[in-house]
Amino acid sequence: MQVGLKIWRFNAKTGERELQEFEIDAPEEATLLDALDIIKDRHDGTLAYRKSCRMMICGSCGMRMDGAAVLACKTRMYDIAQAGHVPVISAMGNLPVVKDLVVDMDPFWAKFNSVDPYLRPGFQEAPDGREHLIPPERMTVIHKEALCINCGCCVSECNAMESDPQFTGPQALAKAMRFVGDPRDGHKVERLEALNHEHGIWECTRCYFCNERCPKGVDPRDAIAKLGAESMAEGIDRDMGAKHAKWFVTSAKTTGWLRETELVPKTQGIVAAIKQTRFALDLAKHGKVPPPFPPHVAKDVDEARRLHDLVRDRGRPGYSGIVQGERALSRLAHGHGAGSETLEEIYERPGAFHRPYIAGEEETA
Numbered sequence: 001m002q003v004g005l006k007i008w009r010f011n012a013k014t015g016e017r018e019l020q021e022f023e024i025d026a027p028e029e030a031t032l033l034d035a036l037d038i039i040k041d042r043h044d045g046t047l048a049y050r051k052s053c054r055m056m057i058c059g060s061c062g063m064r065m066d067g068a069a070v071l072a073c074k075t076r077m078y079d080i081a082q083a084g085h086v087p088v089i090s091a092m093g094n095l096p097v098v099k100d101l102v103v104d105m106d107p108f109w110a111k112f113n114s115v116d117p118y119l120r121p122g123f124q125e126a127p128d129g130r131e132h133l134i135p136p137e138r139m140t141v142i143h144k145e146a147l148c149i150n151c152g153c154c155v156s157e158c159n160a161m162e163s164d165p166q167f168t169g170p171q172a173l174a175k176a177m178r179f180v181g182d183p184r185d186g187h188k189v190e191r192l193e194a195l196n197h198e199h200g201i202w203e204c205t206r207c208y209f210c211n212e213r214c215p216k217g218v219d220p221r222d223a224i225a226k227l228g229a230e231s232m233a234e235g236i237d238r239d240m241g242a243k244h245a246k247w248f249v250t251s252a253k254t255t256g257w258l259r260e261t262e263l264v265p266k267t268q269g270i271v272a273a274i275k276q277t278r279f280a281l282d283l284a285k286h287g288k289v290p291p292p293f294p295p296h297v298a299k300d301v302d303e304a305r306r307l308h309d310l311v312r313d314r315g316r317p318g319y320s321g322i323v324q325g326e327r328a329l330s331r332l333a334h335g336h337g338a339g340s341e342t343l344e345e346i347y348e349r350p351g352a353f354h355r356p357y358i359a360g361e362e363e364t365a
Ligand code: SF4
Pocket: 154, 157, 158, 159, 160, 161, 169, 170, 203, 204, 205, 206, 207, 208, 209, 210, 211, 220, 221, 224
């Protein structure tokens, strides 16, 4: 098949960038990484990119296709080429570009190291000289975080990192949750304390781009939600982000609304609120915020209260209360647990994942 690619080339010595177009002949099963290999072998040996395993394990081949981070070895070119689309390939975002599609991973590893990404055991030796037995449900809490291959695709897309390069970031925080939630680790509270800083968990803007782009289903945003919930459960709520979240829960429970007018005094304190009085009055004048008094109570506030009580009564504080969507995703992607539905029917559902191309399928169907 004919595959077209436009690649952003970058020369760090001169600082020059250039969009270069290639048209190549590739086998139908080719991935983006195969296409780059063909370009390097047969068209331009100076093209720089990283790769190693070619099977979505090593995390080396992260880059952007049409502005969104992908693993090159996971991205099939067949559908794209059939559609006549010529994708634009560029280096990952939020990391300095060294050459073409290669980024400097040092800032990434510095953040990774900052969360002590290793087990700090909370035990000396197993009872009776045997191994420690951990109930599977305890390990399920960190099952997804343990799948991370350190590719950096989530970091590439992170909005919070774009505005604050010091933000710890989705990959390092997912790794942090990997050990905060590990029942064998003995430093949970210490770890949580260390993550509740100016550039820590509460700086995430909850854009969910990291979940969307992670090629391994780690869902780093969910890991950050678990760290926030667990911090609260441990009474670590001094950060403004934690106060903000707590106020929203109180507000939704008492009136059924998110009363943003009271957010500043409740989270930043009275002094900060007084300093912003003029701004608040301007907002009120333009109808952007409702008057704080009397507080507006939603007609169906009882529903909000019942929901609050239902969640509380389930008795799942901290990370155990964070619901993840992996089962739904796995049903969409692989049809697991889908009853009598065929794979074809699953892929035809609105919003379902694209059916992967399987070489030779047409001949045998
Ligand atoms: S959800 Fe948070 S961590 Fe994830 S990409 Fe958005 S800002 Fe970054």
